[in-house]
Amino acid sequence: MILRDWQQEAFSNYNQALRQGTRSLLWEAAPGAGKTNAALAVCRDQLHRRGRRRVIVVVPTRHLTTQWATAARRWHIHLHHGRDAGNWWTADYDGVAVTYQQIAQRPDYFQYHSRDTLVVLDEIHHAGDGLAWGNATRQGFAAAGFVLGLSGTPFRSDENAIPFVVYDDAGISRPDYIYSYSRAIADGICRPVAFLSYGGEVSWRDEQGTMSAAFSDGRAAVISRRLRVALEPGSGWIQQILTDADRMLTD
Template identity: 40%
Template sequence: MATRIRLRPWQHQALEKFNASERVDFLAVATPGAGKTTFALAAATQYLAATKGRRLVVVAPTQHLKTQWADAAARFGLHLDPAWSAREGSLPGDVHGIVTTYQQVATSSAELARLAPGAFVVFDEVHHAGDDRAWGTAITAAFADAGRRLSLSGTPFRSDVTPIPFVSYHLDEAQPDFEYGYGDALADRGVVRPLFFPRIGGFMEWVAPDGATVAATFDDELTREHANQRLRVALSLEGDWMPTVLAQANERLQALRQVHPEAGGLVIAMDQAHATGIADLLRRLGTRAVVAVSDDPDASDRIARFAESSEPWIVAVRMVSEGVDIPRLRIGVFATNTSTELFFRQAMGRLVRWTRGVPRQKAWCFLPDDPRLRSHADSLATQRRHSLARRRRDDDDDRVDEPAFDSPDGGDEADQMSLFAVIGAVAQHEPEAAAGVFADDDDDLDIDGDDDAGVDLELVAPPTPDGKVRNALGSPGTAPEKTARQRRNDLRDSNAALARDLARRANMTHAQVNRELNRLSGVTRISEATESQLQRRLDEAKKWSRSVR
């Protein structure tokens, strides 16, 4: 049972290089929005088809991305369980594998080690394995015996403290086996959008934790501590900078929605209270805003609904900064004081995802003109200009070098913030920029992608460990009407409902009913039951229900 999928040229090149490599480990660094998931699942499908009975394990950064990976895998005929937990025992025989998180690996490494021998393991955004020392130790213990390990990242990364397992380094810099940058993706057309950066200056005044009154613009040279405070003041809801920038961003979004009605905007906030305040400011501008913060148990559902809707704005803290696929995002406001280059690049990846059929797909991110953010933006803008120069076969690159500050580490500042007080923050523009923030846009970058570009690849749906192939692959870009995970969940829910009804009508305990149904259907544990076993158990329950008066 086979189907053809179309790989972008870089995905095909990366897949060929991966297959040619004899090493267990492979690191692919590809710009956000380029299609790392498709490349990884194509590689996994080929591996599982050639090594029958092996498992697939995907390790993702967040809970939200677990379901996203499972849904993407279903389009390749791969059945992954994103709800797996260590207490459930063995996997059902009709499941190819699981999606888990780095945090979950840290608590379940022993159980995962039993799944791992010979398995194909994908580490999504592998730099997260360095977020906690215990996480790196855990993935080493869990996946030392894997057959192949494919690490993915949206941007190059360093080992600042402890090297990440299964990654090769040179002078603390991770060494990718394949790299595909933002400039490469722009030059290939139809992969990512050109991204522009309106940088908004300002005059900020505040009382520092030591009691001193400080006033500065973004052009003033300050100590790291005062530079951190200046950025917080600009982003504060107590000044005029934030409302002014939100008004400009909303005006640009409303103009975009005249030609792209589904276009959306993203504001990345500092914390939950900041996010809520920004949403209120947007509402005062006469527009709607969805808030998604990690403390909200419904945040993942809010993000999913926003992605499928035409709502104008979403305000988030970190939940939409990485991995989340919302291609309709065209406007961003960087309103967080997290200023590391890795976070910045991952956040920008939310705005560059290409949408077929939408003309003139520029995107914009409004930034405080902080020197650190200016440096990060100029790095991406230089790649954008280089890609344009490559198209024109010209050597002009208009490079602008800006000093890069070290990212703040916080230090003792957090403990002293109660003494910190905002006096005021006013947005400033250069005279020529006030009337046209978007004057640096280059129309030559708005060139539609080539829908015929790419390489067709025939993939054979791999059998599950029980040796069966139950359904053909879906068409590229579409999901089956119901995935195996959804069908299994439906069957489990139906089994549970009928068991409750039987317990009531037969005057038995739930445990007694469940034991009898398991005996009749040959099921040891519900969590290990295949789809056909769950259906057989449901049939036995219905038969028993008809006999109970």
């Protein structure tokens, strides 16, 4: 696999951490920039060059375990992502992809199995200290050989700190490497977000008869119903927005 420029920079950051004896890193990269492949480069290095026993990848949702396992195969890394824990640690696999919820259910189990293990915490901001996922994540991987945290938004709206994340005096997280959204756009990796304003008028029937309202109508009584009607597949309003969006993405 050929790494993008930023992924090579992140990998250099990882090598520097190893030289300094650092056991955990946080990479902040824009959504869609390619965090998974950057992390899998670390997984391959840890497994094949550093003698690490296994990899544990932790994600927020079940479908992401499948995505990680699929992506890992392209790096010749085999991650078990099923629910049968009895088969997780067989010689057929290099590790597992599990959810934060699974960690919260059995933190002692993962604490035992994460010794001398690389742990990748994807979307690490989902885990907050003081919450079930955060407490279990910190406990479960306290003895891990190396921890790599990934996030496009390494902060929380509540006051709970994120496990394995370093904060400055103002309580702001301090990533070890940052690949910004603006740079991702400049590099042609991510597209700029466009916020377009649409007007129009929609009509509906209710117990009062036929009603209609333009989007410029600010009456609280019609705002919710107007939006629900506009978003219905047969409304004729949402189709134009989807058509315009498709054209902008394919041009």
